[in-house]
Amino acid sequence: MEEVKLIGSKRSLFCTRVEWALKLKGVEYEYLEEDLRNKSPILLKYNPILKKVPVFLHLNKPIAESLVILEYIDEVWKENPLLPQHPYERAKARFWAKFVDEKVLMGSFEACKAQGEGKEKLIESAQESLGFLEKEIEGKKYFGGESIGYLDLAVGWIPIWLDVMEEIGEMKLIQPDKFPCLYQWSKNFLTDNPVVKELAPSRESLLEYFHASIAYLRSLEANKSLAGGQASLLCGFSLPINLEVNSYTRNNMEELKLIGSKKSLFCTRVEWALKLKGVEYEYLEEDLRNKSPILLKYNPILKKVPVFLHLDKPIAESLVILEYIDEVWKENPLLPQHPYERAKARFWAKFVDEKVLMGSFEACKAQGEGKEKLIESAQESLGFLEKEIEGKKYFGGESIGYLDLAVGWIPIWLDVMEEIGEMKLIQPDKFPCLYQWSKNFLTDNPVVEELAPSRESLLEYFHASIAYLRSLEANK
DSSP: OOOEEEEEOTTOHHHHHHHHHHHHHTOOOEEEEOOTTSOOHHHHHHOTTTOOSOEEEETTEEEESHHHHHHHHHHHOOSSOOSOSSHHHHHHHHHHHHHIIIIIIHHHHHHHHOOSTTHHHHHHHHHHHHHHHHHHHTTOSBTTBSSOOHHHHHHTTIIIIIHHHHHHHTOOOOOTTTSHHHHHHHHHHHHSOHHHHHHSOOHHHHHHHHHHHHHHHHHHHHTTOSTTHHHHHHHOOOOOOOOOOOOOOOOOSSOEEEEEOTTOHHHHHHHHHHHHHTOOOEEEEOOTTSOOHHHHHHOTTTOOSOEEEETTEEEESHHHHHHHHHHHOOSSOOSOSSHHHHHHHHHHHHHIIIIIIHHHHHHHHOOSTTHHHHHHHHHHHHHHHHHHHTTOSBTTBSSOOHHHHHHTTIIIIIHHHHHHHTOOOOOTTTSHHHHHHHHHHHHHOHHHHHHSOOHHHHHHHHHHHHHHHHHHHHTO
């Protein structure tokens, strides 16, 4: 038997979705319960970066982040596939899983935690997100079709954890008459497979856990200790994006379009991938201050760029788009071939967007008290990347790969953030490997600099964006 272990917490929905996957696959594993108030040496050894659960160990190799773990399990153990077989359907499942964690889960939790003024608005926002899920499940037994799949496991917290949030938050988010399809899906999910209920924590333990957690977070907010960072960091951010005129690149053979903004690092990483693959496409520049009908048609949920259209089928979220491009156009592979290396690349890409990028941006925006602490935090995150690139030319090996594209904003966008924020995050003596990687990335392939926006346009854009966000904070 292969050595398989899961470090987790029975009250964590992220850990439970991994256990569900293992049971549905028939994979035997050893479960190690973790006390996150007193973190164990094994957790700190195998997840020193995030120091959180779940951590999945296969042959003593660790993988963190529940959605990354689900994909790894599905790639290694082929029985009872979780992800769809078609690249477009896989991309859709990845998009919805990210949406569920960032919008539905966080929105529901914020509504649960809120008190007094603003609570109703948060409830409405959470229900709006649930409404998009309702449309997605309409006419299906499961999100994955006739059997439980990847997206069902990602959404599986709703019939168990959401019920507890509703009670503690004294609210009702899902009513059977308003969300009949989600309500029926919940019943199917809970009753069709005994594994689901068997592994779910008891309602009593969740109530106890959430009561304590919500009380603690409310006390922190009452003492103004959160400084507004929690929700923005977990839910992502979007800046007011500047716009110019449309520009087009003639496409060939297949109908491919990219709706984007030349100042968006998320759009540029998609363009880099298409160029490295030799894929021709039509580029449509978008003004997010005056959103076009084509953007609202193809991304009505997030209403943001990039949106990639292939044969008139839309895909959103830049990292999801990168994986789709890599699966459809096999030339010059971006992701590693081995499942464990792919899982690592996915983990690091998520870490870069959520910790390195957000941390750098928060440090750039900050003024006065607390700025130094944010700079230190951003540099700590960059330090983990420094260790990962040590001894390599690129994160992907000898040529640019998926993770290089995800990190590719650093030598271009970070330099601008440093100037505007009057700070220095990357010094050559402190981060020599990242510094050398940046030089390789910018100089080895002409496509990189060719598609990057000018420094002047980024400075103008960031000056305006930072000034706008600072004014909003000043008026709070």
